[in-house]
Amino acid sequence: xxxxxxxxxxxxLAAGRGERFGGDKLLALLASGPxxxxxxxxxxxxxxxxxxxxxxxxVVRPGDAALASALGAAGARxxxxxxxxxxxxxxxxxxVRATEGAAGWVIALADMPWILxxxxxxxxxxxAQGAPVAAPFHRGRRGHPVGFSAACYPALAELAGxxxxxxxxxxxxxxxVRIDVDDPGVLRDVDTPEDLxxxx
Numbered sequence: 084x085x086x087x088x089x090x091x092x093x094x095x096l097a098a099g100r101g102e103r104f105g106g107d108k109l110l111a112l113l114a115s116g117p118x119x120x121x122x123x124x125x126x127x128x129x130x131x132x133x134x135x136x137x138x139x140x141x142v143v144r145p146g147d148a149a150l151a152s153a154l155g156a157a158g159a160r161x162x163x164x165x166x167x168x169x170x171x172x173x174x175x176x177x178x179v180r181a182t183e184g185a186a187g188w189v190i191a192l193a194d195m196p197w198i199l200x201x202x203x204x205x206x207x208x209x210x211a212q213g214a215p216v217a218a219p220f221h222r223g224r225r226g227h228p229v230g231f232s233a234a235c236y237p238a239l240a241e242l243a244g245x246x247x248x249x250x251x252x253x254x255x256x257x258x259x260v261r262i263d264v265d266d267p268g269v270l271r272d273v274d275t276p277e278d279l280x281x282x283x
Contacts, residue, residue, distance in 0.1 A: 089184055089185055089186035089233070090137055090138055090185065090186055091136055091137075091138075091185065091186050091187050091188070091189060091207045091210065091211060091230075092136070092138050092139070092140060092182045092185040092186075092187075092188050092189070093132035093133070093135070093136040093138065093139035093140070093188075093189050093191060093203070093207075093228075094139075094140055094142065094175070094178045094179065094182065094188045094189065094190045094191065095125075095128060095129055095132055095139055095140070095141040095142065095154070095159060095191050095192075095193050096142055096171060096174050096175065096178070096190065096191070096192050096193060096247075097109055097125050097141050097142060097143050097150060097154060097193035098142050098143050098144045098147075098164050098167035098174045099167075099171070099193075099194070100144075103274045103275055104273065104274060104275055104276065107149075107150075108124060108194060108273050108274075109123065109124050109125030109150055109153075109193050109194060110123045110124070110125065110149060110150060110153060111123060111124050111273070111276070111279060112124075112279075113127055113196060113279060114279065114280070114281050122157075123153055124193065124194060124196050124273055124279075125141075125150060125153060125154055125157075125193045125194075125196075126153050126154060126156070126157040127196035128191060128192070128193045128194070128195055128196040128198075129141060129154050129157040129158065129159050129193070130157050130158070131196065131198055131199070131200050131203065132189070132191055132200075132203060132228075133157070133158045133159075134200035134203075135189075135200040135201070135203035135204040135207060136189060136203065136204075136207055138160070139158065139159045139160070140159060140160045140161075140162050140178055140181060140182055141154040141155075141159035141160070141161055141162065141193070142162045142163075142164050142167075142174045142175075142177055142178040142181075143161060143162070143163055143164070143167075144163070144164065144167045145163045145164070145165055145167070151163070154193075162177060162178050162181040162182075164177035164178070165177075166243075169243055169244065170243070170244045170245035170246075170247075171244075171245060171246070171247040172242035172243045172244045172245065172246060172247055172248070173242065173243050173244070175190060175239055175242050175247060175248055176239065176240050176241060176242045176243065178190075179236060179239040179240050180240050183236065183240075185233065186210075186211065186232075186233055187207075187210040187211065187230060187231055187232045187233050187235075188230065188231050188235075188239070189203060189206050189207050189210070189228045189229070189230045190227075190228055190229055190230075190231065190248060191203070191227060191228035192227055192228070192272060194272045194273040194274075195227055195228075195268065195269075195271065195272045195273075196268075196273075197267070197268030197271050198226075198227065198228065198266065198268040198269055199264075199266045199268055201266075202219050202262075202264045202266045202268070202269060203228060205219070205262050205264070206218065206219060206228055206229070206230040206262060207230060209230060209260045209262060210230040210231065210232050213232075214230065214232065214258070214259075214260035215231070215232045215234055215235060215255050215258050215259075216229065216230065216231055216232070216235065216251070216252055216255040216258065216259045216260070217229070217230040217259065217260040217261075217262060218230070218252070218259060218260075218261065218262065219262045219263075219264045219266065219269045220261050220262065220263050220264065220269075221263075221264055221265070221266055221267055221269050221270055224270055225261075226266075226269025226270045227269055228269075229248065229252060231248070231251065235251055235255075238250070238251045238254065239251060
């Protein structure tokens with residue numbers, strides 16, 4: 084019997100401490116509005132990934148039961164990262180290793196809930212069509228999420244430290260597929276409680 088083709092995986096990074104926010108920012112409630120029903124930051128980011136991708140794995144800190152529950156209820160598979168304190172690179176490596184065999188990854192930050200599902204889908208499509216790395220750009224600025232092909236697995240799986248996947252993106256600077264989008268959500272994140280206020 085033929086094995087099913089590998090699928091793209093959405094990887095939601097949700098293992099930070101939210102120190103600038105004052106803690107638990109991913110469980111903070113978003114204001115109700117278009118596309119949101121008063122859900123928490125992390126669940127909203129997860130749901131938008133799931134609107135564009137068939138499978139999402141969320142990387143969380145060990146012991147963060149409330150967030151794991153919220154993301155699991157939103158539809159994510161939970162990956163607990165024992166090395167989360169080492170930084171975003173360790174979280175990416177943990178999530179990629181847990182989904183080894185994927186056709187590629189769309190790596191998103193759980194504190195960026197305003198990205199349009201159509202943008203996520205375009206990033207995933209670019210990787211599926213052969214891009215080693217693909218990223219959205221809004222008004223000339225590179226944003227999130229960033230897509231990586233399966234060929235990037237060895238580099239992603241060995242990441243550590245605070246810089247995330249910057250070294251992998253830089254290594255593919257000449258072959259990075261740029262996707263220009265009219266989506267300010269690719270640049271907007273939650274660092275402080277004031278960032279939750281609706282944009283007017």
